[in-house]
Amino acid sequence: MPGETLGLVGESGSGKTITCLSLLRLLPRGARIVGGKVLFNGQNTLDLSEKEMERLRGIRMGMILQNSMAALDPVFSIGTQIAEPLVVHSGLNWRAAIERSIDLLRMVKITAPHLRVRNYPHEMSGGMRQRASSAASIGPHPDLLIADEPTTALDVTTQRQYLELLKELQQETGMALIFITHDLAPVEHMSHVIGVMYLGKLVELGDAELTCSEPQHPYTASLVAAATPPGTTPAWPIPIVGEVPSALETPSGCSFHPRCAYAMPICSQEVPSLAPTEDGRMVSCHLYPDEIKKIDKRAPIQV
Numbered sequence: 001m002p003g004e005t006l007g008l009v010g011e012s013g014s015g016k017t018i019t020c021l022s023l024l025r026l027l028p029r030g031a032r033i034v035g036g037k038v039l040f041n042g043q044n045t046l047d048l049s050e051k052e053m054e055r056l057r058g059i060r061m062g063m064i065l066q067n068s069m070a071a072l073d074p075v076f077s078i079g080t081q082i083a084e085p086l087v088v089h090s091g092l093n094w095r096a097a098i099e100r101s102i103d104l105l106r107m108v109k110i111t112a113p114h115l116r117v118r119n120y121p122h123e124m125s126g127g128m129r130q131r132a133s134s135a136a137s138i139g140p141h142p143d144l145l146i147a148d149e150p151t152t153a154l155d156v157t158t159q160r161q162y163l164e165l166l167k168e169l170q171q172e173t174g175m176a177l178i179f180i181t182h183d184l185a186p187v188e189h190m191s192h193v194i195g196v197m198y199l200g201k202l203v204e205l206g207d208a209e210l211t212c213s214e215p216q217h218p219y220t221a222s223l224v225a226a227a228t229p230p231g232t233t234p235a236w237p238i239p240i241v242g243e244v245p246s247a248l249e250t251p252s253g254c255s256f257h258p259r260c261a262y263a264m265p266i267c268s269q270e271v272p273s274l275a276p277t278e279d280g281r282m283v284s285c286h287l288y289p290d291e292i293k294k295i296d297k298r299a300p301i302q303v
């Protein structure tokens with residue numbers, strides 16, 4: 001929804017980035033969408049031609065990549081790179097687009113923007129580059145901005161400032177935000193709704209605060225427990241064991257079953273569907289609705 005943030009979390013390899021690249025139809029060579037719908041303001045974008053999709057991507061959907069050095073072209077100035085989408089998609093002439101680039105650099109809190117606009121990416125710090133690449137993404141006023149692990153390459157203090165900036169930009173523009181991360185701490189702070197992904201599927205979806213304080217899926221509980229500060233006991237302390245298996249060898253049934261402390265015989269046989277629970281959240285787990293009532297979440301568990 002406009003002004004809202006969906007936080008998409010999961011370990012590396014859970015399919016967060018590929019899901020968002022699918023929304024933008026920017027999948028890498030060899031990958032293709034074989035089914036389903038991508039509904040954007042009620043329209044299935046999979047029905048659009050490549051030309052129509054290009055316009056949508058340039059104006060109404062934007063994306064911030066995790067590595068700003070890779071996202072920005074080293075041979076063009078920052079100003080040119082922010083101005084280009086405005087010239088191509090918003091119909092501004094270059095002079096007006098460069099003026100707007102200066103405003104956008106100011107908006108992302110880059111000091112002396114009229115000078116910085118002439119800088120090349122290598123002349124800026126990592127934090128500054130990430131803010132400049134955000135300026136390029138929000139320039140055409142997108143309805144939806146996808147930020148893919150935007151703080152990965154930043155140090156801790158810069159990360160916090162950058163996230164605050166992203167929130168401010170969202171409040172100013174009213175855009176919807178999809179915030180992808182493997183780290184639960186910022187996602188709770190940033191998001192209204194959290195979606196937890198495991199091996200390419202959503203396993204839990206619901207209110208951000210509630211999901212972090214009372215996780216429903218055993219995998220979410222493990223992520224919350226792993227992110228809980230030392231000295232604090234999480235609501236459902238399940239240690240995370242093993243690694244995400246290869247997407248080419250997805251386990252049968254619930255793909256989390258080889259790592260799940262609560263796995264039952266049905267778990268390796270049937271894929272659980274993503275279904276609503278009593279409080280209106282969604283979870284994909286055979287423990288619901290009945291088995292979960294028998295579980296004492298405080299009891300020590302064997303993994």
Ligand code: SF4
Pocket residue numbers: 217218219254255256257258260261262263264267272284285286287
């Ligand atoms: Fe664990 Fe079974 Fe639920 Fe999967 S469906 S998370 S294996 S209890």
